[in-house]
Amino acid sequence: MSPRTRHVAVIGAGFAGLAAALRLAQAGARVTVLDALERPGGKAALGYEDFSSGPTVVTMPQVFRGLHARLGLELPPLEAARPTTTYHAPGGRTFAPEALHVAGSLEPTLAQLSRQEARDYTRLLRAARRMYRDAAPTFLFGPPPSRLQLARYALTRGYRAAPWQSLARFVRSGPFLTPFWLRFATYLGADPYRAPAVLHNISWVELGDGVWHLEGGLGALAGRLHARAAALGVRFEFGTRVQLLSAHGGRVLGAHTSRGAFAADAWVSAADRALTRGWLGLPPDRAPRGLSGFALQLRLAADRGHAHHIFWPADYAREWRDLRAGRLPGDPTLYLHLDGDRAFLLVNAPARPEIAGNPREYGGFLLRQLQARFPLEVSEWQPLSPADYARTGVGGALYGQAPHGLRGSLRPGWRLPGARNLVQVGGTVHPGGGVPLSLLSGWNGAGQLLGLGYDDLGDRDVPGDDETWATWVP
Numbered sequence: 001m002s003p004r005t006r007h008v009a010v011i012g013a014g015f016a017g018l019a020a021a022l023r024l025a026q027a028g029a030r031v032t033v034l035d036a037l038e039r040p041g042g043k044a045a046l047g048y049e050d051f052s053s054g055p056t057v058v059t060m061p062q063v064f065r066g067l068h069a070r071l072g073l074e075l076p077p078l079e080a081a082r083p084t085t086t087y088h089a090p091g092g093r094t095f096a097p098e099a100l101h102v103a104g105s106l107e108p109t110l111a112q113l114s115r116q117e118a119r120d121y122t123r124l125l126r127a128a129r130r131m132y133r134d135a136a137p138t139f140l141f142g143p144p145p146s147r148l149q150l151a152r153y154a155l156t157r158g159y160r161a162a163p164w165q166s167l168a169r170f171v172r173s174g175p176f177l178t179p180f181w182l183r184f185a186t187y188l189g190a191d192p193y194r195a196p197a198v199l200h201n202i203s204w205v206e207l208g209d210g211v212w213h214l215e216g217g218l219g220a221l222a223g224r225l226h227a228r229a230a231a232l233g234v235r236f237e238f239g240t241r242v243q244l245l246s247a248h249g250g251r252v253l254g255a256h257t258s259r260g261a262f263a264a265d266a267w268v269s270a271a272d273r274a275l276t277r278g279w280l281g282l283p284p285d286r287a288p289r290g291l292s293g294f295a296l297q298l299r300l301a302a303d304r305g306h307a308h309h310i311f312w313p314a315d316y317a318r319e320w321r322d323l324r325a326g327r328l329p330g331d332p333t334l335y336l337h338l339d340g341d342r343a344f345l346l347v348n349a350p351a352r353p354e355i356a357g358n359p360r361e362y363g364g365f366l367l368r369q370l371q372a373r374f375p376l377e378v379s380e381w382q383p384l385s386p387a388d389y390a391r392t393g394v395g396g397a398l399y400g401q402a403p404h405g406l407r408g409s410l411r412p413g414w415r416l417p418g419a420r421n422l423v424q425v426g427g428t429v430h431p432g433g434g435v436p437l438s439l440l441s442g443w444n445g446a447g448q449l450l451g452l453g454y455d456d457l458g459d460r461d462v463p464g465d466d467e468t469w470a471t472w473v474p
């Protein structure tokens, strides 16, 4: 290890910061993690202590397996969610797709659709797989791509991602299925009507490879990673808010924090990239912020098992008109995660922390909306508004800048000007938002600081690569 990376400060104890701290500590660095919150987990660590306050959908199980293997930790059981999610249309129709690799066939999914819908579903799933396979090596399982790599992707495969088309046009497939396909773009904070067609690849991760239930949930995973890091000697300074980074000669020398000055040889910022830019005195990015969320953590009177549900509004496009106007939607898409005697209800919200007013009021409205469609006995609940999520990122945006337009869908890289000894990681930069990608980014950003090669934490096999695919598609 270079003497310049002996003492590393990691800002942020979310999934990316924890992964970075662990890799650095395993390599023998002295590591201190600074976080403004009181406990590890970042976006998963607000509200009730025994709940995740954010991530509930587990995808890319190979990343979790790989990380646990690298750390010598035992991974709790991971079970495939069957179906992936149940979708409820306002008229009472439901759709419960099975992930192709889990079910081993498309038949149970297609049997729920009309003949035309089944044709569209197969066509769009095929397109999602193709886009994912084309994009994954460059945009997910490697360091931030160079200009040359981008040009190579654009020339050899990029044209197959329909760069001239919007997502909304690309996935047009009738009133029942179109919102279904559009919604996957929100996993990166996009307004689906402003997203490029290439974001359609996100759906493959869930519908091809599967959604998983991780025993204990993602909040517990953060606790496990934190305990492992502490056992390796990582020091955690919770309740420490970074206010400014002082740099000289292209290197960051120290941080001004709410608990005094702090010095280190090298830095990982695993906080929102927009915050890091501000601390370094760099001008803000011009790209608009992506979506925030409004959530309820619900304690239930009885154990309701494990499941994901989506309840569509009467008019999906109208929800987006509300969000674009900066309003909380009057008739939002409801996402519900059931996890034993706990549940998590989430709707899209604009990244405007001031918007919620009295969060219990809108929260109560959401609860009534849910109970009208899905009876659920709730013993206790609390709301989490964009103002709560703003504690972990600018404006409460869950994934940083909005991935709109073709350029917007490229996630920013890991370096910032004037800070050669700082690596920026996490859900607001490459390879993107979501827990598995944030873990990959933290692990590999730290690897870059240590001069190590890229480690994709799993196997490079892109789901859907095997030849059995051909027999699965009728």
Ligand SMILES: Cc1cc2nc3c(=O)[nH]c(=O)nc-3n(C[C@H](O)[C@H](O)[C@H](O)COP(=O)(O)OP(=O)(O)OC[C@H]3O[C@@H](n4cnc5c(N)ncnc54)[C@H](O)[C@@H]3O)c2cc1C
Pocket (backbone or CB within 6 Å): 011, 012, 013, 014, 015, 016, 017, 034, 035, 036, 037, 041, 042, 043, 044, 053, 054, 055, 056, 057, 058, 059, 240, 241, 242, 243, 270, 271, 272, 275, 293, 295, 346, 389, 391, 392, 393, 398, 425, 426, 427, 428, 432, 433, 434, 435, 436, 438
């Ligand atoms: C409601 C919601 C639902 C989601 N659903 C899913 C899902 O189902 N599946 C999925 O995979 N992902 C989901 N996500 C996204 C996922 O949670 C994030 O992409 C991921 O947790 C990001 O991790 P991170 O470590 O990059 O950032 P964060 O978790 O944001 O961590 C950043 C850390 O930096 C700290 N910090 C910020 N400012 C300062 C400061 N000034 N000083 C010191 N520390 C600071 C914060 O306190 C925080 O702990 C969801 C997110 C939310 C909020």
